Amino acid sequence: MPSDALDVAGLTVRHRDVLAVDGLDLRIGQGETVALLGPNGAGKSSTVSAVLGLVRPAAGRVRVLGRAPADAVRAGCVGAMLQHGGLPGEARVGEVVHLVRRSYPDPWPLDDLVATTGIGGLLGRPVDALSGGQRQRVMLALALAGQPPLLLLDEATSAMDVEGRCAFWATMRDLAARGTTVVFATHHLEEADAVADRVVVLAGGRVVADGSSAAVRSAVAGRSVRLTADRVPDDVPGVTAGTRRGGVVTLATTDVEATLRGLLDAGVPLTDLEVRGASLEDAVLSLTTGAAR
Missing domain, CATH: 3.40.50.300 (P-loop containing nucleotide triphosphate hydrolases)
Structure with a gap:
């Protein structure tokens, strides 16, 4: 066999x-x-x-x-x-x-x-x-x-x-x-x-x-920061994209530490904060979009 x-x-x-x-x-x-x-x-x-x-x-x-x-x-x-x-x-x-x-x-x-x-x-x-x-x-x-x-x-x-x-x-x-x-x-x-x-x-x-x-x-660079916030500045360091669903904001970032420091400096409370790596969906989307290009 x-x-x-x-x-x-x-x-x-x-x-x-x-x-x-x-x-x-x-x-x-x-x-x-x-x-x-x-x-x-x-x-x-x-x-x-x-x-x-x-x-x-x-x-x-x-x-x-x-x-x-x-x-x-x-x-x-x-x-x-x-x-x-x-x-x-x-x-x-x-x-x-x-x-x-x-x-x-x-x-x-x-x-x-x-x-x-x-x-x-x-x-x-x-x-x-x-x-x-x-x-x-x-x-x-x-x-x-x-x-x-x-x-x-x-x-x-x-x-x-x-x-x-x-x-x-x-x-x-x-x-x-x-x-x-x-x-x-x-x-x-x-x-x-x-x-x-x-x-x-x-x-x-x-x-x-x-x-x-x-x-x-792990082959896909970047992480995401999710938190509950009424407002988030447009110029937070490290952020490459952002989405909002109700009061929950998700930020894609290349530098988690710089992003968190920028949020604190802007007076944004880090309520319900969650930091995670790329999901499989993120990875597949990145890999297949890059291959298409």
Whole structure:
């Protein structure tokens, strides 16, 4: 068994005249939980599609557990939840799950699959009667039906409420503990920050950052100062940008000490003061904006 769950080298994907992925190199080891981050058009979904063999690359190589993508999918090595995936209408959930499980030589035991994905109360329900969050749980069950060692998720929690997302990521952590490699593309950066062992930031079809969430955040200079204040002068030292929400002011600064001294000198009370480093959202925005320029 190869050490890498995913080995991508020089991947280039074009959609007619649009260059979606531009010579991307990416290696993901078995058992990792990796978030693919970046704005719309960064190449996340195109990369996932290439790994699944759904698009033909213009150049480059993709190996999934040492196999070509199509061979890995046929062997049941990959499970996927795609952004625009669907379920057959006029069928019940249990019927669909049974049909998909039968297509694999060694399917996930039904009782464990149902318990893991939380669809126990849905098996007798018509597919057309499911809510958005329930459909996503069923889609997860289908993706896991063949006990795949690699799971690919493309905006998997987009239709879920907060409670549903918390339950979903608890399931992902359980799968990771069992040795499953989880690769997910998401716009919910707080999920990536909380769940991923590693984040890969894409922009313009290329990798612009790759490492732990803490490492990616630390690569962005600057901090923010937040406080409750009626007024803040326009010329506070070190401040590069500022926002106000009600009485709460947030200042981006390159020099925290100079900013705090300037506020005190201006007679601004440091009420409810909070100083923090760049968030993952700050870091991704800075990295992808810089790459675009």
